[in-house]
Amino acid sequence: xxxxxxxxxxxxxxxxxxxxxxxxxxxxxxxxxxxxxxxxxxxxxxxxxxxxxxxxxxxxxxxxxxxxxxxxxxxxxxxxxxxxxxxxxxxxxxxxxxxxxxxxxxxxxxxxxxxxxxxxxxxxxxxxxxxxxxxxxxxxxxxxxxxxxxxx
Amino acid sequence: xxxxxxxxxxxxxxxxxxxxxxxxxxxxxxxxxxxxxxxxxxxxxxxxxxxxxxxxxxxxxxxxxxxxxxxxxxxxxxxxxxxxxxxxxxxxxxxxxxxxxxxxxxxxxxxxxxxxxxxxxxxxxxxxxxxxxxxxxxxxxxxxxxxxxxxxxx
Numbered sequence: 001x002x003x004x005x006x007x008x009x010x011x012x013x014x015x016x017x018x019x020x021x022x023x024x025x026x027x028x029x030x031x032x033x034x035x036x037x038x039x040x041x042x043x044x045x046x047x048x049x050x051x052x053x054x055x056x057x058x059x060x061x062x063x064x065x066x067x068x069x070x071x072x073x074x075x076x077x078x079x080x081x082x083x084x085x086x087x088x089x090x091x092x093x094x095x096x097x098x099x100x101x102x103x104x105x106x107x108x109x110x111x112x113x114x115x116x117x118x119x120x121x122x123x124x125x126x127x128x129x130x131x132x133x134x135x136x137x138x139x140x141x142x143x144x145x146x147x148x149x150x151x152x
Numbered sequence: 153x154x155x156x157x158x159x160x161x162x163x164x165x166x167x168x169x170x171x172x173x174x175x176x177x178x179x180x181x182x183x184x185x186x187x188x189x190x191x192x193x194x195x196x197x198x199x200x201x202x203x204x205x206x207x208x209x210x211x212x213x214x215x216x217x218x219x220x221x222x223x224x225x226x227x228x229x230x231x232x233x234x235x236x237x238x239x240x241x242x243x244x245x246x247x248x249x250x251x252x253x254x255x256x257x258x259x260x261x262x263x264x265x266x267x268x269x270x271x272x273x274x275x276x277x278x279x280x281x282x283x284x285x286x287x288x289x290x291x292x293x294x295x296x297x298x299x300x301x302x303x304x305x306x
Contacts, residue, residue: 004200075173078190085203100251104170107281110288117289126293132247132278
């Protein structure tokens with residue numbers, strides 16, 4: 001076994017995912033470059049990846065969120081941008097972990113709609129969603145999935 | 153994110169979830185996701201063990217949460233999730249997360265993670281992913297209400 005020397009120690013990396021009709025990843029990247037002050041910005045097909053010191057990344061993210069708060073979503077990433085162990089440029093195919101993000105990106109429009117609606121009303125007036133603990137019955141969507149699977 | 157004393161550490165399941173990670177941070181708390189656990193490992197010097205820097209030490213650490221006869225894959229994964237479950241002050245679980253599928257190591261770890269969260273006496277919110285806009289509103293409202301009740305939110 002060889003020794004491992006980590007790079008970019010003490011930095012954090014975050015994904016900024018945009019799912020908007022008005023803002024593109026290029027717009028976000030442009031704004032991020034303007035205020036980056038040394039942080040690393042990488043534009044991707046779904047948004048941007050930011051790497052840098054925690055306070056710098058938080059500052060940039062706070063600014064970017066203002067552009068379209070209900071359609072910009074952020075999460076942590078373990079690896080820095082372009083890391084050979086994760087970057088698809090080295091591996092080919094989708095980046096490991098992208099499939100999960102792709103799945104959630106199909107749900108994000110509903111969440112964005114929820115965020116927009118909550119600005120107009122109080123969350124306490126909205127009924128609770130179906131609880132997985134209280135409904136052990138067969139879900140209608142699952143039943144349809146089963147029927148479709150049988151018919152195909 | 154710099155933590156203020158009134159921010160709670162919220163464990164999210166699936167722990168790679170973009171939506172949950174964003175919601176928790178958006179409403180003023182700290183999400184505990186697998187990315188932060190992986191970051192700790194890849195930023196720590198030691199022996200090279202690509203791609204995730206999970207070394208043979210991790211399954212040993214995993215013995216705290218799973219017995220020795222449990223496969224090393226589960227114990228190795230538990231060395232990532234176990235400490236987060238230990239330190240979390242609340243949890244949000246999405247139950248129909250297709251993206252959390254995987255090999256038996258992942259599947260058994262997921263079961264164990266959910267079991268340990270259910271055992272812990274902390275505020276928990278269990279949900280399904282929204283399937284339409286109406287459910288989206290309820291989904292976001294439930295998460296917002298839950299996180300505001302934890303205190304210290306925006």
